[in-house]
Amino acid sequence: xxxxxxxxxxxxxxxxxxxxxxxxxxxxxxxxxxxxxxxxxxxxxxxxxxxxxxxxxxxxxxxxxxxxxxxxxxxxxxxxxxxxxxxxxxxxxxxxxxxxxxxxxxxxxxxxxxxxxxxxxx
Amino acid sequence: xxxxxxxxxxxxxxxxxxxxxxxxxxxxxxxxxxxxxxxxxxxxxxxxxxxxxxxxxxxxxxxxxxxxxxxxxxxxxxxxxxxxxxxxxxxxxxxxxxxxxxxxxxxxxxxxxxxxxxxxxxxxxxxxxxxxxxxxxxxxxxxxxxxxxxxxxxxxxxxxxxxxxxxxxxxxxxxxxxxxxxxxxxxxxxxxxxxxxxxxxxxx
Numbered sequence: 001x002x003x004x005x006x007x008x009x010x011x012x013x014x015x016x017x018x019x020x021x022x023x024x025x026x027x028x029x030x031x032x033x034x035x036x037x038x039x040x041x042x043x044x045x046x047x048x049x050x051x052x053x054x055x056x057x058x059x060x061x062x063x064x065x066x067x068x069x070x071x072x073x074x075x076x077x078x079x080x081x082x083x084x085x086x087x088x089x090x091x092x093x094x095x096x097x098x099x100x101x102x103x104x105x106x107x108x109x110x111x112x113x114x115x116x117x118x119x120x121x122x
Numbered sequence: 123x124x125x126x127x128x129x130x131x132x133x134x135x136x137x138x139x140x141x142x143x144x145x146x147x148x149x150x151x152x153x154x155x156x157x158x159x160x161x162x163x164x165x166x167x168x169x170x171x172x173x174x175x176x177x178x179x180x181x182x183x184x185x186x187x188x189x190x191x192x193x194x195x196x197x198x199x200x201x202x203x204x205x206x207x208x209x210x211x212x213x214x215x216x217x218x219x220x221x222x223x224x225x226x227x228x229x230x231x232x233x234x235x236x237x238x239x240x241x242x243x244x245x246x247x248x249x250x251x252x253x254x255x256x257x258x259x260x261x262x263x264x265x266x267x268x269x270x271x272x273x274x275x276x277x278x279x280x281x282x283x284x285x286x287x288x289x290x291x292x293x294x295x296x297x298x299x300x301x302x303x304x305x306x307x308x309x310x311x312x313x314x315x316x317x318x319x320x321x322x323x324x325x326x
Binding site for chain 2: 008033075
C-alpha cells in the first residue's frame with residue numbers, strides 16, 4: 001500500500017485548492033473542449049460530499065437548475081479544473097448531505113457559518 | 123510469449139493529456155532470474171524458466187535447492203516458463219527493460235475466490251420470473267435443467283451453482299502507461315485479475 005502511495009504521488013501532482021467541505025457553496029471553473037475551441041464554464045452549488053484521498057479524491061456538488069436538481073462529481077485533481085471559489089461556508093452536522101436530495105425550497109437551505117469567506121486564486 | 127513475473131500492488135488513476143481520468147493498475151515486475159533454459163534436444167521443446175521473489179533456503183526442499191544451485195542463485199518463490207525469451211543464459215537477470223511505454227501486453231493472474239455461488243452470480247442467469255406477483259422463493263433459481271424422459275438425464279456441462287473464482291484468468295490488450303525503472307514498477311491501463319499482492323504474469 002505504501003508503494004502505491006509513493007507511485008501515485010510521483011506520477012501526478014495533487015492540486016491545492018481553497019479548503020472546502022460538505023455544506024459549503026462553491027463555484028468550480030472548468031475547461032470544456034468543443035472541437036478545437038476551449039472555453040471555461042462554471043458550476044455553482046452545494047458540496048454534498050468529499051470522498052477518496054490522494055489523486056483519486058472527488059467531490060460532489062449539487063445545484064437546482066430550472067427546478068431540477070443537477071449533481072456533478074469532479075475529481076479534485078482533474079487538470080480541467082481551473083479554479084475553485086468558496087462562496088459560502090455552510091453549518092452542517094454531517095459529512096454526507098444526501099438528505100438534501102429529498103428537500104426543496106426553504107427546507108433545503110443551509111445555515112451559514114459566520115467566518116470570513118476565503119477566496120483563493122488557483 | 124516473452125514476459126516477466128510480477129506482483130499486483132493496487133489500483134489508482136491518472137489523467138491523460140486531454141484531462142481524461144484513466145483507471146490503472148500498479149504492478150511490481152521483476153527482476154527475474156533465469157533458473158533453467160530448456161532446449162529441443164534435451165527437453166523436447168525450447169523455453170526459459172524464470173524465478174521471481176526471494177524465498178528462505180529453510181523453506182525450500184532439497185530438490186529445489188539443487189535446482190537453484192545449478193543456476194547459481196538464491197531460492198525463488200515463483201517459477202514460470204516463457205517461450206520466446208531470447209539471448210538469455212542460465213543465471214541471467216531479466217529486468218523491466220523489455221517493456222516500453224505504449225506497449226500492448228496481456229496479463230495472467232489468479233482471480234479472487236468467491237466461494238460457492240449460485241447461477242445468477244456465477245453464470246449471469248436472469249433468475250426466474252419477477253420479484254412480485256406472489257413470487258415465493260424461486261427468484262434466483264436456475265429454472266429447468268433439461269427435458270423429461272427423453273433424454274432422462276442432465277447433459278454434461280450444464281451450467282449450475284458451484285465454486286467460483288480462484289481460477290487462472292488472462293486479460294489481453296492492456297496498455298503500458300508508465301515504466302518506472304528504478305522502482306521496477308509498471309503502470310497498466312485497466313484492471314488485472316487477482317488480489318493485491320498476488321502474482322501475475324505479464325506477457326508481451
